[in-house]
Every structure is written in C-alpha cells, then in structure tokens.
Amino acid sequence: MTTRGIEWPASTAEAVAEQERLRDLVDLGAAGPDPAAGGTVAGVDVAYDENSDRLAAAAVVLDLATLEVVEQATATGRAAFPYLPGLLAFRELPPVLDALDRLSARPDLVVCDGYGIAHPRRFGLACHLGVLTGIPAFGVAKTPFVFDHEEPGPRRGDWTPLLDGDEVVGRALRTQESVKPVFVSVGHAITLAKACAHTLRLASRYRLPESTRRADRLCRDALAAAVAGGSRTPLTGA
Template sequence: MRVDHLHPWPVTVEEAEEVQRRLRPMVRLDGPSTFGRVAGLDVHYRGDDELTAAVVVLSADTLEVIEQVVVHGRTTFPYVPGLFAFREVPALVEALERLAVPPDLLVCDGYGLAHPRRFGLACHLGVLTGVPALGVGKTRFTGENDLPDKERGSWSPITMDGETVGRALRTRDGIKPVYVSPGHLISLDTACDQVLRLAPRYRLPEPIRLADHLARHGTLS
C-alpha cells in the first residue's frame, strides 16, 4: 500500500503542532458511503517506548480476515496529550506499507476531528494515505456530550466550541458508548453507520478488536 510521506517526523512539541496545523486544511469530510475492505489499526505498548503496531484487513461484508501485518518498534516522541499520533503513526505507516491488499477504509483506535486542533490520529493517517479514515475512542478525549439512550444505535453529539466533532454511539444495548469521529474522506453519518455495521457482537468494531488482539498477542485467535 502506498503512503505519502508529507513531512519528516518531528522531535519537538512545537514541530509536531506545526505539522498538525499545516495538514489540517487537507482534511475532507465527504466521500464514499460503502466500502469493500476495511482495516483495523491499533498499537500496543510494552514498557515506555517499545510498541507493536497491528493492521488487520477484513471484508466489510463478511468480516472475514483478508490480511494482517505486525510491526515491532520503538517510539521516539514523548507522551504529550493531543500529539499521540506522533508516537504511533510511524509504526502504523510501516505496517500499512507492507499490505499487499489496500483497504478502502481505515478504522483507527483513536480520534479524528474530536481533537483539540481538529487533527487526531485518524485525520493524520487519512491524509497520508488518501484513504477514508475514522476514529473510535473508548473514552472521550475532548469536547462535551450527553449520554445517549441505552439502545444500540443511540447517539449524542460531541461538541467543541459550538461545533459537532463526533458522536458518543451505543454499539450494544446498555453498554458504555464508543466515541466516533470522522478522520478524512468520510462524513460523521457514514462513520457511525460503519461502526455499527462493523460491531455486530461486541462494543468495539471488529477491525479494531482484532487489531488489538493481534498487537497484544501476535495472533488473531
């Protein structure tokens, strides 16, 4: 899979924030509404700087695994809220570049527009790859929202400064919501539709659930 290297990897907070400000105008929130292949992306840490990045590509229709890639490495960027992408994106890019079958949608463990500078990990990966991308967080990172109703499919908007940047979405009845935000080339409606479609049994959508398991254990089973 081809990835555009649009910037060198920064080493300071100021450089990283400047990259986000420079790439943010490239984000587009319109695109296709159906996808043939979807990829889940996740990173697992061992210690302070050792990490494993995993990408799992599934059929959107059957949720059968098509391809999987694991990359081991070390992060060189410090932990700074709002700049987490600079710890994880280099290894995820390496994993994506090893894919033989390019996905049509990236489902990222993280955030897209629901970010202090409106440029989370899903935005970053979407811009670098030119592939539609969305973020799914287990907790809310920024903004405000009410709790949605308890039924699957219920949602409430996540707002920042009067702007809707994502949704708290129930993927299972009575279970904590996930926090969905568009990253690139996808609308918020489509992002939520896809998360529900990809989460038929568990709270997390299947691509992320499998990528998390692969990153932690080195296997899908």
C-alpha cells in the same frame, strides 16, 4: 528527525506546527466507501512495552461486505515520540504506517483507535493517517477526551452529538444495549453518518468494532513476540 523517509517532529512545537500545516488537507466532503459497494476495511492499533519503549502495530483487513478477515500485518519498532494528549499520532503513526505498507493491498477504509476531527486543533490520529495515506479513515475512541456529550439512549444505535463548545465534532454512539457508548469522529474522506454506520456494523457483538478488537489482539501478540525473542535490551550485557 526522519522516520519512514519523511521528516518527523522532534519537539512539541514542531508537532503542533505540522498538525496546523496538514489540517487543511483533510477532506470533509467525500461520502466515503459504502459497505454495499464491497472493498475492505482495516482496523489498526498499537501496543506498548513500558520497559523497553518498544511498540508494535497491527493492521487487520476485513471484507467490507462479509466482515471476514482477509489479511493482516504487523510492524514493531521503538517509540519515536512520547505520549502527549493531542499529539498521539506522532507516537503511533510510524509503526501503523509500516504495518499498512506490509499489506498486499491497500484497504479502502481505515478505522483508528482514537479521534479524528474531534481534536484540539481538529487534526487527530484518524485525520493524520488519512491525509498521509490518502485512504478514507475515521476514529472510534473509548473515552470522551476533552469533549462534552449527553448520555445517549439505551439502545444499540442511539447517539448524541459530541461537542467542543457549540461545535459538533463527532458522536457518542451506543453500539450495544446497556454498554457505555464509543466516540466516533471523522478522519478523512468520509461522512460522520457513514462512519457511525460502519462502526455499528463492525460492533455487532461487542462494544468496540471487530476491526480494532482484532488489531488489538494482534499487536499485543506481536509485541510479546518482539520482547521475548527480538533484539535484547543492552542492560545486562550480552
């Protein structure tokens, strides 16, 4: 199957093979963009409509220094892959890449709603997006997935390692006092410490980064608009 002009897996076996092929291209050495250096950061997210298998993605770009919104874009489409734990990228990436393509300028950093290296095969959504676009990326997830962690301290900024056995794959990071931690992992071309620093800056008021909160709202709106006005589902005729 072909999506966005590139070959896309049609089975779980092909998807797994693709992850194992691409994972060696992940850059774990680069420091990544620094907030003080200027530039932009984009938050991306996807919303689904269970009845029509339609989905909508959004990319919201913030100024890295001021955190002001500078641009945003959306893309809608049809789910081309089911949700399977460990294969999330094959479901979400097509519309996300479309939304990123619609921006006037490529961002210097992307924050994903999910995991990066914290993944059964060390190639989660944020790694996949980073390798395909070449843009530094990391993931901020809301649940521990299959990993272990100790409860971080109660204060904003407190963290504990996220572990896969004895291997550190990310951090459980407290972004707000007495609020559940988020789970940060490196995706591509950025350091874990720097990814956490960006996460804290972006989550100055709420649990989740402002970038993903904005993207979440935008893709929901885009989906609602697509379901309401977009192409009709051929169930009732007309």
